[in-house]
Each structure stands twice: as structure tokens, then as C-alpha cells.
Amino acid sequence: MVKSSVLGFPRMGVLRDLKKANEAYWGGKLSQSDLLAEGKRLRLAHWKIQKDAGVDIIPSNDFAHYDHVLDHIQLFNAVPERYSSQKLDILDEYFAMGRGHQQGGVDVPALEMVKWFDSNYHYVKPTLQDNQTFTLAKDPKPVREFLEAKEAGIITRPVLVGPVSFLALGKADRGSSVNPISLLDKLVPVYVELLKALKAAGAESVQIDEPVLVYDLAADVKAAFKPAYEALGALGSAAPAITVATYFGDIVHNFDVLPAFAKIQGLHIDLVRNPEQLEPVLKQLGPSQILSAGVVDGRNIWKNNFQKSIELVQTAIKALGEDRVIVATSSSLLHTPHTLASEKKLPAEVYNWFSFAVEKVKEVGILAKAVTDPEAVRAELDANAAVMKSRAESTRTNDPKVKERQAQVTPDMHNRKSTFETRYAQQKTHLKLPLFPTTTIGSFPQTNEIRVQRNKFTKGEITQEQYDEFIKKEIDYAVKIQDELDLDVYVHGEPERNDMVQYFGERLEGYVFTTHAWVQSYGSRCVRPPIIVGDISRPLPMTVKESKYAASVSKKPMKGMLTGPVTCLRWSFPRVDVHQSVQCQQLALALRDEVVDLEKNGIFVIQVDEPALREGLPLRKGSERDAYLQWAVDSFKLATAGVEDSTQIHSHFCYSEFQDFFHAIAALDADVLSIENSKSDAKLLKVFIDEDYPRHIGPGVYDIHSPRVPNEEEFKQRIQEMLQYLRPDQLWINPDCGLKTRKWDEVKGALTHMVNAAKYFREQYKDKA
Ligand SMILES: CN1c2c(nc(N)[nH]c2=O)NC[C@@H]1CNc1ccc(C(=O)N[C@@H](CCC(=O)N[C@@H](CCC(=O)N[C@@H](CCC(=O)O)C(=O)O)C(=O)O)C(=O)O)cc1
Ligand SMILES: N[C@@H](CCS)C(=O)O
Numbered sequence: 031m032v033k034s035s036v037l038g039f040p041r042m043g044v045l046r047d048l049k050k051a052n053e054a055y056w057g058g059k060l061s062q063s064d065l066l067a068e069g070k071r072l073r074l075a076h077w078k079i080q081k082d083a084g085v086d087i088i089p090s091n092d093f094a095h096y097d098h099v100l101d102h103i104q105l106f107n108a109v110p111e112r113y114s115s116q117k118l119d120i121l122d123e124y125f126a127m128g129r130g131h132q133q134g135g136v137d138v139p140a141l142e143m144v145k146w147f148d149s150n151y152h153y154v155k156p157t158l159q160d161n162q163t164f165t166l167a168k169d170p171k172p173v174r175e176f177l178e179a180k181e182a183g184i185i186t187r188p189v190l191v192g193p194v195s196f197l198a199l200g201k202a203d204r205g206s207s208v209n210p211i212s213l214l215d216k217l218v219p220v221y222v223e224l225l226k227a228l229k230a231a232g233a234e235s236v237q238i239d240e241p242v243l244v245y246d247l248a249a250d251v252k253a254a255f256k257p258a259y260e261a262l263g264a265l266g267s268a269a270p271a272i273t274v275a276t277y278f279g280d281i282v283h284n285f286d287v288l289p290a291f292a293k294i295q296g297l298h299i300d301l302v303r304n305p306e307q308l309e310p311v312l313k314q315l316g317p318s319q320i321l322s323a324g325v326v327d328g329r330n331i332w333k334n335n336f337q338k339s340i341e342l343v344q345t346a347i348k349a350l351g352e353d354r355v356i357v358a359t360s361s362s363l364l365h366t367p368h369t370l371a372s373e374k375k376l377p378a379e380v381y382n383w384f385s386f387a388v389e390k391v392k393e394v395g396i397l398a399k400a401v402t403d404p405e406a407v408r409a410e411l412d413a414n415a416a417v418m419k420s421r422a423e424s425t426r427t428n429d430p431k432v433k434e435r436q437a438q439v440t441p442d443m444h445n446r447k448s449t450f451e452t453r454y455a456q457q458k459t460h461l462k463l464p465l466f467p468t469t470t471i472g473s474f475p476q477t478n479e480i481r482v483q484r485n486k487f488t489k490g491e492i493t494q495e496q497y498d499e500f501i502k503k504e505i506d507y508a509v510k511i512q513d514e515l516d517l518d519v520y521v522h523g524e525p526e527r528n529d530m531v532q533y534f535g536e537r538l539e540g541y542v543f544t545t546h547a548w549v550q551s552y553g554s555r556c557v558r559p560p561i562i563v564g565d566i567s568r569p570l571p572m573t574v575k576e577s578k579y580a581a582s583v584s585k586k587p588m589k590g591m592l593t594g595p596v597t598c599l600r601w602s603f604p605r606v607d608v609h610q611s612v613q614c615q616q617l618a619l620a621l622r623d624e625v626v627d628l629e630k631n632g633i634f635v636i637q638v639d640e641p642a643l644r645e646g647l648p649l650r651k652g653s654e655r656d657a658y659l660q661w662a663v664d665s666f667k668l669a670t671a672g673v674e675d676s677t678q679i680h681s682h683f684c685y686s687e688f689q690d691f692f693h694a695i696a697a698l699d700a701d702v703l704s705i706e707n708s709k710s711d712a713k714l715l716k717v718f719i720d721e722d723y724p725r726h727i728g729p730g731v732y733d734i735h736s737p738r739v740p741n742e743e744e745f746k747q748r749i750q751e752m753l754q755y756l757r758p759d760q761l762w763i764n765p766d767c768g769l770k771t772r773k774w775d776e777v778k779g780a781l782t783h784m785v786n787a788a789k790y791f792r793e794q795y796k797d798k799a
């Protein structure tokens with residue numbers, strides 16, 4: 031019999047219950063025991079959904095209150111001393127690492143948080159010391175949660191981040207120089223102890239995630255698999271049977287690692303992303319090893335194409351036999367929304383095209399039956415074939431006018447009129463900015479009041495006029511605060527936007543939207559990606575009204591604020607029937623019109639955010655990466671190159687891993703870049719000198735993910751460090767990212783310190799300007 035398996039389930043719950051509970055706890059409105067009870071309720075509900083759907087292998091320890099990698103930092107007692115020495119309660123120590131803690135005399139910033147592979151999920155980076163030790167936490171979470179499920183009558187397969195990935199995804203702490211992978215010998219014994227404890231609790235199998243196997247690996251990381259998995263494999267029946275899971279890419283280039291898994295029961299591969307790896311992987315498996323075939327997409331919301339999946343799984347069955355094949359999700363379903371059943375407003379035609387997590391769990395169950403006994407699920411197979419046909423034949427997907435415009439794009443449309451030097455000369459006279467200009471990244475606090483008013487407007491409880499008036503008042507307030515703070519380039523604060531991608535999706539043809547399809551982005555923060563179903567075009571200007579109003583009430587340059595084509599694409603659920611480059615170019619053309627309209631309406635600084643540009647980079651070097659960079663950079667340039675030289679184009683990236691990506695950033699030819707940097711070593715900026723980068727840069731000086739307010743001295747120190755790597759005339763002073771998640775008090779405090787620090791350096795350098 032072919033078994034079914036799910037690699038992980040979304041944590042938030044039907045109505046973002048976990049978000050609400052966490053935030054209530056942080057706000058002092060929910061007790062710790064009530065928060066923990068809510069976590070338990072959600073875990074049980076999610077296990078039950080999977081059990082009821084007939085899933086054979088149900089994951090546990092996939093739940094996390096904040097982030098699953100952070101869970102492992104505590105699990106291995108790898109908590110940096112600055113947190114452990116605070117003697118916080120264990121849950122508060124956990125949240126302190128995730129989001130910082132500034133309360134009761136304790137003042138610690140958060141650990142660094144970065145993108146989880148090429149997804150929009152963020153994990154907390156293991157941050158390791160030269161003298162790092164690891165021990166197993168008391169009452170280990172994977173064991174506790176396995177027992178919790180067992181008590182409810184559900185036998186689960188605990189999920190662990192594997193030892194090699196845990197270390198390879200970590201970094202040395204500031205002041206340490208340890209190579210994380212060199213700590214393997216110290217970490218493996220803790221996995222041994224944990225696996226034995228799981229076995230003792232009754233776990234028969236365990237899923238160990240080693241997603242780094244899809245990367246091009248450094249030699250030392252690659253070599254680490256052998257000692258790690260030989261040690262774990264040697265445990266034999268003293269440990270649960272191990273399945274090593276990989277996802278988001280293929281592992282063919284790392285086949286030389288596979289002998290390390292000789293004593294491992296099974297291997298999971300992502301056949302949605304890389305179906306072509308099936309045949310070679312089948313040839314590599316040992317004589318009794320099991321293949322977990324990831325055929326149900328954990329990263330998108332399209333209904334599974336049963337026919338295609340069945341063909342893939344049957345190929346595996348032919349090679350291995352039914353007992354050695356498992357039908358699985360391609361990755362954890364963490365990246366998909368909870369259930370389609372909550373969507374009451376989707377057009378009837380498209381509703382049936384989608385599957386969210388609850389529906390995907392059912393798909394896995396159906397496929398596991400269909401591969402051996404199609405007649406048992408004939409009705410489901412026929413219904414699925416009908417949906418595939420309806421989508422392929424729908425008129426929604428094709429707009430000839432969009433195609434015609436794409437055909438008319440010429441190479442010169444990608445380039446600004448003049449070089450940066452000529453543009454900058456004009457911008458300098460036009461904008462009259464001081465040395466070390468200060469600005470923010472766009473959003474100001476999205477207060478409860480803003481969300482309530484938007485919700486009322488969406489429900490028709492207030493009119494468009496009332497909502498517009500409300501937004502104007504919010505803009506007035508943002509401008510007033512920026513006056514008081516004495517910033518140099520203002521923003522309107524984005525109060526009218528629910529989200530930087532969803533907002534644009536809602537104003538473009540070719541998209542549909544959901545009401546409840548939330549996906550965790552980090553901690554308690556969720557996003558509701560709009561869905562691209564057809565060719566994209568802009569029926570009307572999208573941001574001009576608000577930016578024009580903001581400029582009219584502001585005495586300093588007002589920055590227009592747009593989300594770039596690549597980010598709109600990446601943070602939407604894209605189509606799978608058309609290449610992403612085509613969808614991206616359609617977005618670029620729509621945004622080009624918007625950029626030109628902003629300029630026509632008196633906005634001469636325009637920021638086009640591309641925070642997802644890096645995340646979209648194919649995970650491995652090579653031709654796929656080169657092709658991506660070509661179309662991604664071209665799309666940005668197409669969107670921004672329609673303006674005059676005197677208009678200053680900014681772009682923004684909220685990640686600091688730009689080393690392998692520097693040339694793409696440079697190729698955007700943006701006049702000013704703002705990049706996340708406050709939690710990274712300023713040394714990373716060296717690449718800008720090494721490469722003789724001519725244009726202007728604002729490396730973030732304030733970690734906006736944390737409620738903590740840095741003091742003026744910290745800002746000064748940071749700026750001083752940056753000045754070792756950047757010319758004073760090219761340095762802008764700004765936060766890491768937008769301030770929508772912060773409270774006004776935090777923003778005012780932090781920006782006051784930031785502006786004072788900038789003024790201090792302005793004074794220091796006034797004679798050198
Ligand atoms: C910059 N980032 C973004 C990413 N991806 C995006 N798509 N958008 C981003 O901005 N990826 C990388 C980073 C991740 N960072 C963040 C930061 C902040 C959030 C966030 O704050 N998310 C909000 C939800 C935002 C939203 O869509 N708000 C809507 C709906 C608000 C709402 O909850 N309404 C209630 C009803 C209102 C009431 O009565 O209270 C409801 O619908 O039930 C809006 O403002 O209208 C979050 O709360 O998590 C995400 C990623
Ligand atoms: N302009 C956006 C960028 C976020 S990446 C903001 O400020 O929220």
C-alpha cells in the first residue's frame with residue numbers, strides 16, 4: 031500500500047488564532063498558560079484535520095510559537111549568553127531572541143532573522159560562539175509534542191531541522207569567528223540523545239529536514255553529512271526510522287552525499303520544483319530505502335494536477351514497488367493558507383482552481399489511493415480533470431492587449447536617459463538635500479484604528495469619501511511627525527495600504543484576492559498574497575492620489591512609494607501556466623505607467639521596493655540564475671526608466687545577504703538604495719568600495735522588527751562603522767525597512783535618535799562636503 035504524508039502544516043489556525051494569542055501575550059492581555067493552551071488547541075486541531083483526511087504520516091514539532099529554527103536554538107541550549115543570563119522565563123527568553131526584549135530592566139535586541147530559502151518565510155539564525163556547547167533541553171519540545179499527539183490517539187512523525195542544515199544556516203556571533211559547521215561533533219551527540227528520547231516515547235519514525243542539500247555546498251558542509259548520518263544511522267532500532275527531507279530544489283548535484291544516508295530509511299524529494307530529479311534519485315536509493323515523493327505543492331495554491339502527479343508516483347512505484355513509495359507534500363504546507371473553505375468572495379469560476387493546506391492534505395490522501403486503485407477515487411479524479419480543463423480553457427487567463435504591449439517593448443525602454451553622474455547633478459540642484467540625508471522606507475505604524483477603518487470601508491460601513499478623509503488625516507499626521515523629527519525626504523506613510531503587494535494586486539487586472547488566505551511571514555506577522563490568474567494590466571493610477579496629496583501638505587521632498595515588479599510577482603501566488611518572466615514584464619509595464627504618472631504629478635523622488643529580488647534568485651549558481659537575473663533586473667529597469675534625469679529613483683531591499691548578488695543590485699541603476707543592515711556586520715558593506723559603487727546607499731541603522739528603541743550612541747556607532755566602508759557623500763541614514771509593525775512611540779523615539787546621529791555626522795563632516 032502506498033502511504034500518504036504531510037511534511038508540515040501551517041501554524042496560524044483558521045483565523046490567525048496563533049498570531050492573535052501571541053500578540054495578546056506580548057501585550058500583557060493573555061496569560062502564559064492561556065497562550066500555551068491555545069498552542070496546544072491549534073496543534074490538536076491540525077493533527078485532527080490530517081487524521082480525518084486519512085493521512086498516514088502526520089508531522090509533529092512542525093508547530094512553533096515564533097519560528098521552528100528558533101525552537102531548535104532552545105532545544106539544543108544554544109541560546110547566546112546575552113539572553114540566557116537575563117534569567118527570563120523560558121518562553122520569554124524564546125520571544126526575546128525572536129523579537130528583542132526591552133522591559134523590566136532587560137534590554138536585548140533580537141537575533142538576526144533571514145529568509146527561509148527562496149520563500150517569504152523568515153527564520154531566526156542560529157548565532158554561535160567560539161566556545162559553543164550544545165546540550166539537550168529539559169523536557170525536549172519534539173518529545174513533548176509527540177506525547178501530546180499520542181495522548182490524543184494520533185501517532186505522529188516528529189520533524190527536526192537536521193544537524194547539518196541547523197549549523198549551515200547559522201552564523202558566528204559578533205565577536206566570534208567560529209565556522210558553524212566545525213561544531214558538528216559537538217551537536218551530533220545531542221541529536222543522538224534526542225532520537226533515543228523520541229524512540230523511548232514511542233516514535234517509530236522521524237523526519238529530519240536537510241534542505242541545504244539543494245544548495246551548492248561548501249566542501250566542509252558537504253563532508254559533514256557523512257559523520258552526522260553515520261552516527262544517527264548507527265543507532266538502528268534505538269532510534270526512530272529516519273527520513274531525510276529535502277525541498278525547494280533538486281539534490282542531483284549532491285549525489286556524492288547519498289552514501290552517508292546508507293542506514294537511513296527514506297529520502298524525501300521535491301518533485302513539484304524538480305520532477306526531473308525523480309529518475310536519477312530512483313537509481314541512487316539503496317535496496318530497501320523508501321522514496322517520499324513530494325508531488326503536492328507546499329508553496330502555491332493551485333489545485334494539484336492529479337494526472338501529472340500519478341504519472342510521477344507510478345514511475346517511482348515501478349522502480350521500487352508500492353511499499354517503498356510515499357505520496358507527500360513537496361515541502362511543509364507552512365507556505366500555504368489554511369483553508370479554501372473560508373473564502374466566500376472568490377469568483378465561482380476560479381474558486382475550484384485552488385487548494386489551500388486543508389485541501390492539499392486531502393489531495394495527498396486521494397493520490398495515495400489513486401496510484402494503486404484509481405477506481406476507488408474515480409469521482410475525485412474526474413472532478414480534478416474537469417477543473418484542469420476549465421482553467422486551461424478560461425478566457426480569464428488571456429488578454430491580447432497586454433500581449434500586444436509586451437511585443438512592443440524595446441531595449442532602450444530599459445535605460446535612463448543619462449548616466450548617474452549627469453542625473454545626480456540635476457537631482458542635487460532640484461532636491462537640495464544635506465549630507466547624510468535622512469529618510470524612512472515608506473510605511474509608518476499601521477495602527478489598530480487604521481485597520482478598523484479599512485475594515486469598515488471594505489465591509490461598506492463607511493463611504494469612499496469618509497475613508498479618503500480618514501487617510502488624508504493619517505497622511506497629515508505622518509507629515510507633521512516628520513516635520514517634528516526634521517527628516518529630509520518624507521514619505522506619506524502608506525496608511526491606505528493593507529500590504530505592499532496585496533494593495534497593488536487589488537488595483538491590477540489579472541489578479542484575484544482572498545479574504546482569509548493568510549500565510550505566516552515571521553513570528554506573528556502574516557501576509558495574504560494575491561493570486562495571479564491572468565495577464566496583468568493597470569486600469570487606473572494606483573498611488574497618485576495619496577502621494578500627490580502628501581506632497582501638497584509637505585515642505586520637503588515627498589517620496590512616492592511603489593512595490594517593484596519582481597516583488598509583486600514573488601509575494602503573489604504566481605500562475606504556473608506562464609513563465610514568471612512574462613508575468614514580471616506585465617507587472618513592470620503597469621508600474622512604468624505609475625512611475626511616469628507620479629512624476630507628472632510632482633513627485634520627484636520615487637522608491638520602487640524590490641525586497642524580494644534576492645529571494646527569487648535560483649538557489650544554485652548557473653544558467654537558471656543568470657536567466658533570472660536578466661529578466662528580474664530588466665523588469666525593474668523597465669518599470670523605472672521612463673522618468674527625467676532630475677527624478678531620483680530609490681530602491682529598497684530588506685535583506686543583508688547581498689554579497690553574491692551585488693552585481694544585480696548595481697545593475698538596477700537606482701540612484702539610491704536602502705538595504706537592511708542594522709543586525710549585520712558593517713564589513714559586509716566592503717563590497718561597495720571593492721566594486722567602486724558610484725551611487726548612493728542607505729544601509730539600515732535601525733532594526734524595525736524589534737520594539738526596542740536604540741539609543742543615540744548606538745546609531746552613531748553604527749554610522750561610524752559604515753563610514754569605514756562608504757563615502758560620506760554617498761551615505762543615507764534610514765531604518766532597515768518600513769515601520770508599519772512598530773508603535774508610534776517606538777518610531778518617534780528611534781527616529782529622533784537616528785536624526786540626531788545623522789546631524790552629529792553632518793556637523794563633523796561639514797567642511798569636507
Ligand atoms: C516587508 N515584508 C513583507 C513581506 N511580504 C509582504 N507581502 N509584505 C510585506 O510587507 N515579506 C517580507 C517582509 C515581512 N514583513 C511583514 C511585516 C508586517 C506584516 C504585517 O504586519 N502583516 C499584518 C497584516 C497586514 C494586512 O494585510 N493587513 C490588512 C488586514 C488587517 C486585519 O487583520 N484586519 C482584520 C480586521 C481589522 C480589525 O477589525 O482589526 C481582519 O482581516 O480580520 C489591513 O491592514 O487591512 C499582520 O497583522 O500580520 C507582514 C509581513
Ligand atoms: N515601502 C515598504 C517597504 C517594505 S519592504 C514599507 O515601508 O513597508
Ligand SMILES: [Zn+2]
Binds near residue numbers: 684766768
Ligand atoms: Zn523592507
